Amino acid sequence: MIQSLPRGENYDEIRHFFEEQLSSFIELEHFTRRRITKAIKKLESSKEALNRKIELATRTGAIAAYTSKGRDTDAYADEDLMKSRKALGERTTSRAGNFYFQPTNNGLDRVVHVKLYAADQRVGIFGECTESEVQYVLSRVRQHIK
Numbered sequence: 001m002i003q004s005l006p007r008g009e010n011y012d013e014i015r016h017f018f019e020e021q022l023s024s025f026i027e028l029e030h031f032t033r034r035r036i037t038k039a040i041k042k043l044e045s046s047k048e049a050l051n052r053k054i055e056l057a058t059r060t061g062a063i064a065a066y067t068s069k070g071r072d073t074d075a076y077a078d079e080d081l082m083k084s085r086k087a088l089g090e091r092t093t094s095r096a097g098n099f100y101f102q103p104t105n106n107g108l109d110r111v112v113h114v115k116l117y118a119a120d121q122r123v124g125i126f127g128e129c130t131e132s133e134v135q136y137v138l139s140r141v142r143q144h145i146k
């Protein structure tokens with residue numbers, strides 16, 4: 001997991017560097033890369049994560065972003081944003097999702113901040129998290145990829 005890069009760094013280059021380092025003792029070809037793009041829209045419509053910011057691209061390449069007024073508020077709690085999102089419809093492609101996974105009876109005791117980036121198919125999990133929190137969030141992202 002590459003958590004944070006200095007501004008201007010190329011994520012793919014850094015990922016490739018780390019994969020080369022790991023390949024001497026882990027057979028990475030046995031792992032399957034997953035495309036997280038689908039998970040962004042599915043998480044957006046689920047109630048398990050608060051939508052802090054959703055970024056979508058139209059068929060012509062224009063970008064629409066829906067951002068809540070604060071970390072504790074879902075973007076679509078704003079009636080006007082919700083109307084705008086509904087008007088845009090489903091003819092969009094997910095670009096990014098900034099989510100706050102909410103505490104559940106199944107795996108989280110606290111809020112966990114997660115960003116999904118479609119451009120490089122990356123998942124960012126922010127803050128100090130336990131292994132079980134990371135596993136839970138990644139399992140939910142995988143579930144929404146299907």
